[in-house]
Amino acid sequence: MTYTKYSASGNDFVIFHTILEKDYSSDAIKLCNRTEGIGADGLVVIIPSSQADFKWLFYNSDGSHAAMCGNATRAVSHYAFTNNLVTSNEMQFLTGAGLIKSCVENDIVETQLTQAKVLKEEFTQDGFTWYLVDTGVPHLVTIVDDLEFYNHDLCAKMRYEHNANVNFAKIEKGIIKVRTYERGVEGETLACGTGMAACFLRANQLKLVEDCTFVYPKSGEQLTLSRKNGTIYFKGAVKKVFVTTI
Numbered sequence: 001m002t003y004t005k006y007s008a009s010g011n012d013f014v015i016f017h018t019i020l021e022k023d024y025s026s027d028a029i030k031l032c033n034r035t036e037g038i039g040a041d042g043l044v045v046i047i048p049s050s051q052a053d054f055k056w057l058f059y060n061s062d063g064s065h066a067a068m069c070g071n072a073t074r075a076v077s078h079y080a081f082t083n084n085l086v087t088s089n090e091m092q093f094l095t096g097a098g099l100i101k102s103c104v105e106n107d108i109v110e111t112q113l114t115q116a117k118v119l120k121e122e123f124t125q126d127g128f129t130w131y132l133v134d135t136g137v138p139h140l141v142t143i144v145d146d147l148e149f150y151n152h153d154l155c156a157k158m159r160y161e162h163n164a165n166v167n168f169a170k171i172e173k174g175i176i177k178v179r180t181y182e183r184g185v186e187g188e189t190l191a192c193g194t195g196m197a198a199c200f201l202r203a204n205q206l207k208l209v210e211d212c213t214f215v216y217p218k219s220g221e222q223l224t225l226s227r228k229n230g231t232i233y234f235k236g237a238v239k240k241v242f243v244t245t246i
């Protein structure tokens with residue numbers, strides 16, 4: 001079986017395509033394992049679709065299924081285009097969160113994310129002010145003055161209490177820096193696309209950032225988040241790290 005390893009701003013994935021739709025949870029655990037497998041935050045399986053260019057199945061590294069993954073939408077679009085699974089650099093594919101549209105320009109990919117849904121307005125817990133929003137998957141967001149407030153144990157507690165990913169965001173001169181604890185990885189990842197989108201949405205709603213701004217995750221890579229007519233767009237570079245056959 002041929003697998004491709006991608007990094008999307010440090011959030012990394014194993015991707016392959018097949019005609020067989022089944023449960024790949026155990027494959028995700030094996031392939032994402034960083035000591036005995038290829039190593040990644042998640043697995044994406046591309047399968048044919050009669051309603052879109054293709055459909056995907058997304059699994060976190062612990063084998064849990066997630067409806068959506070912003071960074072993986074960018075990696076999978078590049079994979080589909082460079083493997084001739086689609087006939088155009090613009091494509092639409094089905095995810096658990098709905099139809100995703102994307103556009104590939106060399107190694108830069110822009111994705112139109114699904115409509116965000118606020119799940120819980122502002123609330124205070126453990127000394128922080130939180131906001132819970134679904135940007136394809138659920139995200140808790142707190143805006144802080146110092147990202148050193150990010151705390152693994154607190155994130156784990158909030159993750160389980162709210163069944164959501166947990167984001168600490170700092171606004172600096174109109175740009176956003178983010179640290180994310182990811183559900184299903186059960187730790188901090190170098191980037192989380194839907195998490196960055198959640199932080200951008202909150203900061204934009206509070207008029208702390210413009211409708212288009214740069215967001216920097218833990219990896220330090222630059223992503224562009226923008227909001228046009230209520231739709232969020234997410235753009236940045238992806239890297240095809242290697243192809244392997246096991």
Ligand SMILES: N[C@H](CCC[C@H](N)C(=O)O)C(=O)O
Nearest residue numbers: 066069070071137192193194
């Ligand atoms: N861990 C997330 C899914 C992946 C989200 C993240 N990698 C992104 O880029 O959006 C969850 O289970 O809700």
